[in-house]
Amino acid sequence: MDESWKRARAVFATLAGPPVVWLFAFFLIPLAIIWAYSFGENQSLTHIAINGTLSNYIHAIKPLYLGIIFKSFWFAALTTALCLVVGFPVAIAITFASEKTKIWLLLLIMLPFWTNLLIRTYALMAVLRTEGYINYSLAFLWNGLGHLAALTGHPMAAFQPLELLHNNFAVVFGLVYVQLPFMVLPLYAALDRLDRSLLEASLDLGAGHMTTFTRIVVPLATPGIVSGVLVTLIPSIGAYLTPDLLGGPSSQMIANVIERQFKTANDWPFGAALSFLLMYMTFLAIAVQAVVARGRRARQA
């Protein structure tokens, strides 16, 4: 399979040239510039001096920004946990569906994931607004109850719409909505490979459904759980659109702060430092996953 590159240098160069040049010119170099900027400071409006200062990083770990980083992580973790709780039963249901239904169910889960993120977020705004569908339905129910109450001589207060949009609840709700397919697909992939006879054996030997689930299904599905957690957690930490459109002033996440540094506050070095902190968090999550995976493999060997 593997041919040494020396055997066909011309072919090797033709194949390697364009992608490698592209990757360097239009991806690695832009990132390297941001990295360099994170050690610089604004000299004038247009000039940034890269002088190896750490002040941007020190600025970034002040309580205000540390709080935002922590909150981003907390929102992402909460989203991941909710996706796992909601997604696991869905993945199990798909696994045990008949072959034909299975394809349709998978398609149903994936279709929203092909729909534009902005459109999905906008659709949620319409649902959650003070005059949105949820409040409209609640008001309808409340007024119905109100009529009944008035008949019995206990008038009720007028309906107060729930504040569902522009707060932390809306952000987590929106993140779960957007990320759920990412969780269900790896879970399903792991569960589908699971040997059914193990479940039957466990049930035959007298284990209850709960025991079978926690001691057989969950351990065997761990690779799927780990990759599901990773692909849900990473985009959630860096989410920009969801907190921007669904969140309020207090639910800004790290990506929103970065955007502000570059587009309005014009403090590029500080924005660059925050970007790289976000990148390091991402790499840390991936490294943890790799270590967990290696540990599992070592134990199995």
Place this chain on the structure above:
Amino acid sequence: MAVVIYLYAPLITLMAFSFNDSRRNIVWRGFTLDWYKVAFEDTDLIAAFGNSLTIAAVSTVVSVMLGALTAILLWRFRFPLKPALEGALGLPIVVPEICMGVAMLVFFTQVMPWPTDLIWPLNLGAIIISHISFSFSFVAIVIRGRLASFNRELEEAAKDLGAGEWRIFWDVLVPHMRPGLLAGALLAFTLSLDDFVITFFTSGPDTTTFPVKVYSMVRFSVTPEVNAASTILIVLTVALTALALRLQGTDVARIEAGDGV
């Protein structure tokens, strides 16, 4: 299947209310196509839509070419620094969108300022380049998955029969890769059409894309025109997906589910 309702109810109401005869999005007042008329007469929106399709088309073609080269390279050769290259190729997939967005913003303002007065579609260059950068790694993964099932004996047979490198590539390898190329193209097209964050940082006043335009509409005023425009895009995406699925069974679904993330 409460989850299916959770996933679909917002989208279906969004589509339904694009036909609603009222400015407000909440009470049903009768069927109308007026909002589609408004959307089609909104020249900015139509221009943004055209930009999006152009960007997606060009970026798909280039991404598929770069992705195919990368896939063949990694599949065929053993060379020094191969793990480093594989790692670097994984970066565009894992780097948070916002970081890549600001990197592109800085790159296209400081290092390689993209002229703003170019004629259409050349003025879209900065956006197209950024889209290719984040798409082609995904394409490479999809195509490499397909190449894994290639029988090397076919290549040797072709060589024995006197075919040169180019003939082998074109007549043996490309036909085998075709499903992967198609799946990769579909993925690249969807990624490009869907992207908001990175485009947001690379687009200028004359180069808005559909998502960027919808974003500004959503920020300033919410009218059913946005619903109408969204419905068109949803229908387009679903139709495109259905077509791709029909073209090659459910292979796309499996490839995207397994390797796309």
